[in-house]
Amino acid sequence: MAKTLLCEIVTPERIVYRNEVEMVVAPTPDGEIGILPLHAPLVTLLAPGELRVRYNEGKDVEWFAVAGGYLQVHEDKVIVLADDAVPSSQIDVERARQAKTLIEQRMAELKEQPSGEADTVESCIADLEWCEVQIRVGERRG
Amino acid sequence: MPNLRDIKRRISSVQSTRQITRTMEMVATAKIKKAQERIESARPYALSMMEVLGNVARYVQGATHPLLEEHAERRRIAIITLTSDRGLCGAFNANILRLTEGLVKQAAQDGAEAEIIAVGKKATSYLKYRGVTPVAEYRDISDKPTFAHARAIAAHVIPAYAEGRLDAAYVVFNRFKNVAEQKAEVHQLLPIERRVVQEEETPGPKPEYLFEPSPAAVLEKLLPMYVETLIYRALLESAASEQGARRVAMKSATDNAGEIITTLTRSYNRARQASITNEIAEIVGGAAALEES
DSSP states (O other), rough: OOEEEEEEEOOOOOEEEEEEEEEHHHHHHHEEEEEEEETTOOEEEEEEEEEEETTTTTTTTEEEEEEEEEEEOOOOOOEEEEESSSEGOOOHHHHHHHHHHHHHHHHHHHHHHSSSSHHHHHHHHHHHHHHHHHHHHHHHHO | OOOOOHHHHHHHHHHHHHHHHHHHHHHHHHHHHHHHHHHHHHHHHHHHHHHHHHHHHHHHHHHEEEEEEOOOOOOOEEEEEOOOSSSSSSHHHHHHHHHHHHHHHHHTTTTTTEEEEEEEHHHHHHHHHTTTOOOEESSSSSSSSHHHHHHHHHHHHHOOOOOOOOEEEEEEEEEEEETEEEEEEEEEESSOHHHHHOOOOOOOOOOEEESSSSHHHHHHHHHHHHHHHHHHHHHHHHHHHHHHHHHHHHHHHHHHHHHHHHHHHHHHHHHHHHHHHHHHHHHHHHHHHHOOO
16 A cells, blocks of 8 residues: 655746655645545645645654645645745745735725726735735744 | 058957857856756646646536637737847847737738737837837846746736637747747637647546536636646747847857958958058168169
């Protein structure tokens, strides 16, 4: 019986993580999902949130902030296609906070003066969520 | 007789030009490498994405999605033109603009309107010169394209296509064949070609996939991302091609400058020789005149 699965976290710009792990816990729109070896083939959407992997007989855990995307499980291989992903050790909480303040200001401006472009507000919300996820994961694990 | 000082001045001017072109050539060579690495690191995502898309499509038989549907009539098309921000890169931009022009003409013949999304300063200034207003302009991204850029560009065409305001979308870019060669190409973005989601039937048992929340919901998100990935890839290829084209252009400029310097040096020496000979002749003539008297 296979004891590990290959976990690959890729973003459009690079491979963030690639390792043999024992368990992957990922955020989905309907709640967290845990994947162990021999999991049935699965394709799911990812929600922005915290993704963790366990390895070395459950002793070591690594955390990642992910900004949504997909996850596919196929024959003990987990591919995470994230819009963006950062390992918790590399999150710059201070910067994320500053970015968050900036985005909030921008959103307030947009609310007062709707520029008629709906997608700018929408993209602000997505960015804001991403900043919040980074802050959350970074504070807890950093 | 050519003036010695003029020739000398020209030689030094060509020499400094050569120095500049040589430096640009070296800078471009260094940048190609980085750009190529960026293409390489985008590949895993694109490949995984194709795999997932293929799997999903198998389960959503006869998948229908606004982005997959071909519109009966072509009234309005969008062309995304990827050029560079800076010149001095040979025919790089000219090829792209010629292809774009061809597409616009073709569209006009078919009775369709074409809107242009201009990426790069060269496209903007060319369109301005032709009196065409692009629907969107982007600049300063050819140096280091990011996925966010691709997403912003895609936001112009995806909703418009889904709502029926657009009937097709193309991207015109330079494909990076190798460091010395790039080819201007037109790729269709929308409608998404059917073969992308039609997996050829493979014999044997197929894995039974679970979908969360549902196959249709996954497809719904996956297709726009596919388009974004295509645009991102085009941006990366165009950036690498730009540096490749610049390197080749600058190399031949450096070689040409070298040739001009050789020719100029030759005529400089000839002129110098001529003036010396002249002087000797004058002295000899003067001495002879003195002796005679």
